[in-house]
Amino acid sequence: MNLRLISLSLSALTFCTGAHYTYAENIKIDTQNSSLVLQADKGKKLKHLYYGGKISNEDVNNIRQAGGKIFNAYPDYGMLTMPETALAMIHGDGNMTLDLVVDGVSTRKENGADIRTVTLKDTQYPVTVKVNYKTWPNENVMETWTEITNNEKSPVTLTRFDSGYLPIRNGNVWLSSFHGNWGNEARLTEEPLTRGIKVIKSHEGVRNSRYDHAEVMFSLDGKPDENNGRVIGAALCYGGNYKLRIDTDETDSHHFFAGINEENSQYKLGKGETFTTPALALAWSDEGVGGASRSFHKWGRNHRLAHGNTPRKVLLNSWEGVYFDINEQGMANMMKNIAQMGGELFVMDDGWFGVKYPRNNDSQGLGDWIVDAKKLPGGIQGLINEAKKNNVSFGIWIEPEMVNSRSELYEKHPEYIVNADKRNPKFGRGKTQLNLDMSNPKVQEIVFQIVDTLMTKYPEIDYIKWDANMDIENHGSQYLPADRQGHLYIDYMKGLEKTLDRIRAKYPDVTIQACASGGGRVNWGILPWFDEFWTSDNTDALQRIYIQWGTSYFFPAIAMGSHISAAPNHQTRRTVPIKYRTDVAMSGRLGMEIQPDDMTETEKAQTKKAIEQYKEIRPVVQFGDLYRLLSPYDEKGAASLMYVAPEKDKAVYYWWKTRAHRNEILPRVAMKGLDPNKTYTVRELNRIDRKPLSFEGKSYSGKFLMERGLEMPVNHDVEKEMQSDWSSRVLYLEAK
Ligand code: GLA
Secondary structure, three states, X not given: OEEEEEEOOOOOOEEEEOOOOOOEEEEEEEOOOEEEEEEOOEOOOOEEEEEEEOOOHHHHHOOHHHOOOOEEOOOEOOOOOOOOOOEEEEXXXXXXXXXXXXXXXXXXXXXXEXXXXXXXXXXXXXXXXXXXXXXXXXXXXXXXXXXXXEOOOOOEEEEEEEEEEEEEOOOOOEEEEEEOOOOOOOEEEEEEOOOEEEEEEOOOOOOOOOOEXXXXXXXXXOOOOOOOEOEEEEEEOOOOOEEEEEEEOOOOOEEEEEXXXXXXXXXXXXXXXXEEOOOEEEEEEOEHHHHHHHHHHHHHHHHOOOOOOOOOOOEEEOHHHHOOOOOHHHHHHHHHHHHHOOOOEEEEOOOOEOOOOOOOOOOOOOOOOOEOOOOOOOHHHHHHHHXXXXXXXXXXXXXXXXXXXXXXXXXXXXXXXXXXXXXOOOOOHHHOEEEEOOOOHHHHHHHHHHHHHHHHHOOOEEEEEEOOOOOOOOOOEOOOOHHHHHHHHHHHHHHHHHHHHHHHHHOOOOEEEEOEOOEOOOOOOOHHHOOEEEOOOOOOHHHHHHHHHHHOOOOOHHHEEEEEEOOOXXXXXXXXXXXXXXXXXXXXXXXXXXXHHHXXXXXXXXXXXXXXXXXXXXXXXXXXXXXXXXXXXXXXXXXXXXXXXXXXXXXXXXXXXXXXXXXXXXXOEOOOOOOOOOEEEEEEEOOOOOOOOOOOOXXXXXXXXXXOOEXXXXXXXXXXXXXXXXXXXXXXXXXX
């Protein structure tokens, strides 16, 4: 019998003959470092055979004989059903079963990517499901998603519609996931997988990473290790409600399902309609969780993040400096200050708009995006002119998906808000905030117009901070018909994506930040339209180490807004010296969130130096490979990480003391990712010590730095009045 093997890694199809035990059409889908193998016999169930490190065609030929349980690759509900399934629907006639079998396999190319599609069709009903896999020759990440098409005469109702499923063999598998709350986002949690179902989900509708993240890592060799062991990283790329399920069954096998959260979201699909699920991105690593992170960062920069390969500007955002107290002189003053400190961009935050309902606080004005001439008599153009005088770019804050009940927009169009018939809406922020119903094309047009009007009138706007400070809390669409109310969450996201598509088609170059009360929109599903996210409203340097650490598992430094703010910090009231604040902020996309007038001369000088030095290391931080060295979550008294340029000729090393205990011996941190054979010269950045460090200007081999490392002094050598319990170091390593 023939064993046909189709390998996506080969340009032509490879046909192997001679195997005598089975007939199978095995599909091998390769990334740079991994293979996924499926068995796709026509008329049979699509089977998952393998996901792991890259394997040879010969291994694929004999993979079934290697033993082990085999599961369906996209489990459907109804016939010999697994306890958990990826897809379920109610047919037009009420039948609740699916029986999907392979109909065909096809391949296509799209912008340098290979897309392999397995088409499944139901044995009785005209329903087809395309299971897609997208890979790139130079990436370790693959994306999988499905397209569900109904050709029945009457609508079918989708009750579950996952993007993908992955069986993970029994063993000592651990889960890394990310949870938190406002101001405390992306806390790392590590736990072994045990019997039962673990569900991580969002039901917020808008700010979907505010509490729990849609990304997880599975460590297959026990407790997660930064550098060693086999790891699968998985990110559901979706900005709305999501659900990740891990079911550990009676054989201790783990079944991972990821997709849009189906709760309160049954979706009707009319004849001829197709439902496309968002992508589930998967990365395989045999270099621990760190390897998976680096793969996600590279793939994200190259294929997901807007302008992922363009350096980001150093900015000052007005929020924590003046809050709602916007006025022309204040803005001009901030621009002058950021320019003097070497910054490149000024962003005017909330408070600049509203005529009948001036935005003096958070209880009114959203929806009325007209400049408040009392505060800004010269208008936006006046500010842009001022920015030009200071040789900085200009950016502006908007929250286009939202409205206050105290606004002219709401007075004219109460029918545009998310709200159920017969209900008085419950309000969010400011006790007046409401969501606009993005499922409504008229609302989509309004949101497009907000950006289009600003950008047409003021084409020099360089940056938009796009905020979203409310979840969908009133279920109900005044636009969707009664039998489609369940579409609200999904159609909201579709409407938003459509609008963002229009905005990006017309304004491809403007930088847009995704902010959602801080880190509420940290997800690869939203980032194709955005250049970065506001990592957290919490700008406290110490807590930021924890937040950014968790965020760094899936997201690169270039996307992580990281700002120097005031002391005491406005969120934690902690007083942290400027040196430490700059040293933390410099590990992400550096910016400022402060009233420069309140800074001391020393603080200003330190910040100026930091900005100047950040510009030097910017390519390494924003495009380099991340190596996490000492986790703050291990509570060893310090935390450390580094970025290494792809050529390994430059690296930036960060070390932050995280607590001050007398005579506690802090770990010496060995470096990672360097070239063992290169010799690196060490230079301290942001230095405040009277004497240079003992290793300043000295050279060491990459081998030495990675095996032994440099010992960081526990305190700074500074004048008595500058002494504190805070200590941090940034080192720049350059190879000769
Ligand atoms: C949200 C954002 C802040 C700021 C305010 C403005 O809270 O997260 O950064 O923009 O809105 O109202």
